[in-house]
Amino acid sequence: MAEAEASRAPLVICEHCDSVYQRPVLARKQTAHCQRCGALLARGRRLSTDQLLALTMAAAIVFLFANTFPIMGISMQGLSNEATLWQTVEALAQGRITLIALVTGLSIIFAPALQIILLAWVLVHARAGRVAPGFRACMRALEHLRPWSMLEVCLLGILVAIIKLAGMLEVHPGIGLWAMSMLTVLIILIGGRDVRGLWDELGVGRP
Numbered sequence: 011m012a013e014a015e016a017s018r019a020p021l022v023i024c025e026h027c028d029s030v031y032q033r034p035v036l037a038r039k040q041t042a043h044c045q046r047c048g049a050l051l052a053r054g055r056r057l058s059t060d061q062l063l064a065l066t067m068a069a070a071i072v073f074l075f076a077n078t079f080p081i082m083g084i085s086m087q088g089l090s091n092e093a094t095l096w097q098t099v100e101a102l103a104q105g106r107i108t109l110i111a112l113v114t115g116l117s118i119i120f121a122p123a124l125q126i127i128l129l130a131w132v133l134v135h136a137r138a139g140r141v142a143p144g145f146r147a148c149m150r151a152l153e154h155l156r157p158w159s160m161l162e163v164c165l166l167g168i169l170v171a172i173i174k175l176a177g178m179l180e181v182h183p184g185i186g187l188w189a190m191s192m193l194t195v196l197i198i199l200i201g202g203r204d205v206r207g208l209w210d211e212l213g214v215g216r217p
């Protein structure tokens with residue numbers, strides 16, 4: 011590991027054998043392994059800050075689509091109805107399963123919105139070579155929000171399954187659902203370790 015980077019780079023501890031190393035500065039797609047046990051220590055970023063920012067903008071547009079267009083159409087005996095994300099959450103909130111509605115609403119609408127805003131904030135500043143005000147808080151919030159995007163995938167599936175089972179209705183996915191799926195993929199892609207690389211790139215010490 012290069013000595014030149016040592017002043018800037020904090021330490022990294024092997025999760026498997028507790029060996030301590032100076033955090034290596036890796037180029038894209040490079041990896042660093044523990045010398046004692048061979049475990050993966052760190053991985054270079056796959057996407058540049060510019061690419062991450064572009065993907066964040068794409069996610070913002072897809073998010074608007076996901077909230078504007080119906081996520082599913084339901085038809086039964088010649089009658090058909092379409093529901094947007096908001097209408098679905100609203101409908102759930104009026105039923106007996108309000109807790110599920112709350113969780114669904116939170117994860118499907120607010121978690122991605124917050125993630126997009128936080129990502130845009132740190133990335134716009136990183137692109138200009140600055141550390142965004144509140145960088146640490148933003149990055150920590152992003153870490154906490156990460157599991158929500160995984161939950162989204164499950165919830166969408168469960169939602170469709172419930173509706174299908176409940177009334178033997180014909181359910182077909184709308185534009186909103188495709189947008190939703192794309193959004194989930196984008197956020198998982200952007201919010202992963204590539205963004206975590208900003209800690210080192212901007213030289214902000216991790217807490």
Ligand SMILES: [Zn+2]
Nearest residue numbers: 024027044047
């Ligand atoms: Zn090790």
